[in-house]
Amino acid sequence: MTDSSPQHPEEPTQTELTDMVQQELAAIIPFSARVQDGFGAFGGMMVMLVRAARRAFTRPFALGTVAYQIEMLGTRSLSLATLTATFAGLVITLQFAFFMQRFGIQHTVGKVVVLTLFRELGPVLTALTVGARIGSGITAELGSMRVTEQIDAISALGADPIKKLVTPRLIACFLVIPALTALSDVFGMLAGSVVAATQYDIPMEQFFRSAVETADIVDFSSGIAKSAVFGVIIAVVGCYKGFEVSGGTEGVGKATTETVAITSVGVLLSDFFLTKLFLAL
Numbered sequence: 001m002t003d004s005s006p007q008h009p010e011e012p013t014q015t016e017l018t019d020m021v022q023q024e025l026a027a028i029i030p031f032s033a034r035v036q037d038g039f040g041a042f043g044g045m046m047v048m049l050v051r052a053a054r055r056a057f058t059r060p061f062a063l064g065t066v067a068y069q070i071e072m073l074g075t076r077s078l079s080l081a082t083l084t085a086t087f088a089g090l091v092i093t094l095q096f097a098f099f100m101q102r103f104g105i106q107h108t109v110g111k112v113v114v115l116t117l118f119r120e121l122g123p124v125l126t127a128l129t130v131g132a133r134i135g136s137g138i139t140a141e142l143g144s145m146r147v148t149e150q151i152d153a154i155s156a157l158g159a160d161p162i163k164k165l166v167t168p169r170l171i172a173c174f175l176v177i178p179a180l181t182a183l184s185d186v187f188g189m190l191a192g193s194v195v196a197a198t199q200y201d202i203p204m205e206q207f208f209r210s211a212v213e214t215a216d217i218v219d220f221s222s223g224i225a226k227s228a229v230f231g232v233i234i235a236v237v238g239c240y241k242g243f244e245v246s247g248g249t250e251g252v253g254k255a256t257t258e259t260v261a262i263t264s265v266g267v268l269l270s271d272f273f274l275t276k277l278f279l280a281l
Contacts, residue, residue, distance in 0.1 A: 045240045048162065049232070052170045052239075055163040065168040073137070073169070074176035077130045081180040082187045084129045088121050089113070089188030093195040097202070106200050107210070110192070114211035115219060117188045120275075123223045126181045127230035127267045132260045134176075135238035138169055139259040142242025143252040151243065161243075170235040177231030178224045185223070222278040229274060233266045 096116075097109040142165060145151050154161045189211065196202040241255040241262070 041240070041244075044244075045236050048166060048240050048243075049170075049236045051162050052166040052236075055160065055167045056171060058163070062164070062168055065164075066171050069168045069172035070176055073134045073172050074179065077133060077176070077180060078183070080133060081126055081130050081184050084125050085117075085122065085184030085186075085188040086191045088125055088184075089117065089191030090195050092116055092121065092188075093192035094199065097196060097200045101200065107202055107206060109196055109200075109202065110207040110210035111214040113192045114189060114215045117185050117192075118215055118219045118223045119278075120223070120271075122185045122188060123177075123181045123227040123230060124267065124271055126184050127177060127227060127234065128264055130177065130180055131230060131234040131263050131267060134173060135234045135259045135263045136256045138235065138238030139242040139245075139256045140252060142239060143245035143255050146243060146245045147248050147252060166235075166239045166243075169239060170232065173231035173235035174228055175231075177234065178227045181224060181227035185220070218278075225278070226271060226274050229270055230267050233270060234263050237263050237266060 093109060093113050096112045097106045100106045100109055100112070142151070145165075151161050151165070154164060189208070193204045193207045196207045197204050238259050241259045245251045245255045247254070
């Protein structure tokens with residue numbers, strides 16, 4: 001006779017249960033550790049920001065070092081900022097004028113372009129492109145100083161590494177990114193006017209007149225204020241990751257890559273909250 005009783009799946013043994021629990025913990029613990037490390041890094045960046053900001057108002061004032069950092073971080077980023085703004089102005093004017101032509105209002109494209117550049121594309125694109133270059137450069141420079149123990153030597157000589165290395169870069173980024181954003185707005189508008197004139201027969205005078213009639217000082221200043229905040233984010237992230245480098249040259253490369261990712265996310269995330277704030281005001 002055959003046994004017709006229903007077959008029940010075998011219950012897992014104690015060893016199998018232990019393995020399952022270990023697998024679940026292995027999947028959970030690294031994520032929680034990354035979250036904890038993220039909050040710890042955020043706290044460290046805030047502490048560095050406060051310390052660097054305080055030292056900016058204490059003597060001696062390193063004006064020469066600040067000027068050097070402005071030249072290194074700002075002047076050498078002019079070509080990147082202007083090229084990015086120029087092509088952004090070309091593309092958004094081409095796109096907006098194409099769709100507005102369907103409704104016969106392509107002559108008002110200057111209104112849309114100026115608000116888009118002043119409020120969003122100007123500060124955000126400048127921070128993403130120029131900020132990636134500046135932030136990674138700061139991390140690579142300070143990271144190299146960390147692995148070669150130059151930062152430890154500064155502390156051993158009685159100097160303050162925060163005041164000597166972080167504060168000048170923070171001030172420079174705070175000034176450089178808004179200046180590059182203003183320049184980007186100009187080049188973006190010029191490029192947009194060229195596209196409007198050549199592709200849609202909209203005179204440059206009409207393009208700029210509609211832009212001036214629409215935009216006001218609040219639209220321009222909100223983008224500049226955003227870029228100042230973006231500059232602080234870029235400087236703090238770059239300096240913090242540079243100070244925390246470990247593992248030799250491999251650690252420098254890893255920290256540089258992380259800086260680009262963190263600054264990009266930080267810029268986009270802060271842009272959302274800053275936009276809500278300025279629209280509410």
